[in-house]
Amino acid sequence: MLKILIADDHELIREGLSKIIAQKYMDAIIMTAYNGEDLIEKVGTEDWDLVISDISMLKNASFEALGYIKKVFPKLRVLVLSMHKEEVYGLRAYKSGAAGYITKEAPIEELLKAIDCVLNGNRYISPFMINMLSENMVSDYQKPLHEKLSTKEFEAFKLYSQKKSTTEVSQVMGLELSTVSTYKTRIFKKLKLATNSDLIKYAIDNKIF
Numbered sequence: 001m002l003k004i005l006i007a008d009d010h011e012l013i014r015e016g017l018s019k020i021i022a023q024k025y026m027d028a029i030i031m032t033a034y035n036g037e038d039l040i041e042k043v044g045t046e047d048w049d050l051v052i053s054d055i056s057m058l059k060n061a062s063f064e065a066l067g068y069i070k071k072v073f074p075k076l077r078v079l080v081l082s083m084h085k086e087e088v089y090g091l092r093a094y095k096s097g098a099a100g101y102i103t104k105e106a107p108i109e110e111l112l113k114a115i116d117c118v119l120n121g122n123r124y125i126s127p128f129m130i131n132m133l134s135e136n137m138v139s140d141y142q143k144p145l146h147e148k149l150s151t152k153e154f155e156a157f158k159l160y161s162q163k164k165s166t167t168e169v170s171q172v173m174g175l176e177l178s179t180v181s182t183y184k185t186r187i188f189k190k191l192k193l194a195t196n197s198d199l200i201k202y203a204i205d206n207k208i209f
Contacts, residue, residue: 005033006021052081067151081103086126102124149190
């Protein structure tokens, strides 16, 4: 019997997705998780065929959390459903182990197509992402500067863009101050920034949060 876990911090989204999926997969067992901690707890309670999760719900260490889930449960299929545009988080989600990435603005037909694709053992890649992945193969100077950041640097960048101090970033990421300071130096260098205001403006301009 098909088992699907839906994770989102908005009840309307959870209930709406549950009803949409139940209409197509009438014999499926569908459960929900309301935050990142609940998701991580529930992924180990059943042999899930599919997890549909909002990446933002996993908070500041979203890609690390996704990577952790895939490391502990390597066969688990995770379809990321996000409010963020594909060009912002899509590629990083795939690199972190997602089997698919779809935005909340997508039509229901595309969502069901993505679910079918992932349940059949394939990765769902939208036409937009196919084009983006092709462009990602070209030389570095044509990529957005933030694509040059490592996963941890990108997580730190998101936190700094929320006006958090180095101490706060260190606490959230669970890293030494010296390590986080090194990340900040690399971020400013790779993004060619001079001030914290430049960093925040860059994040806003590129719809990072």
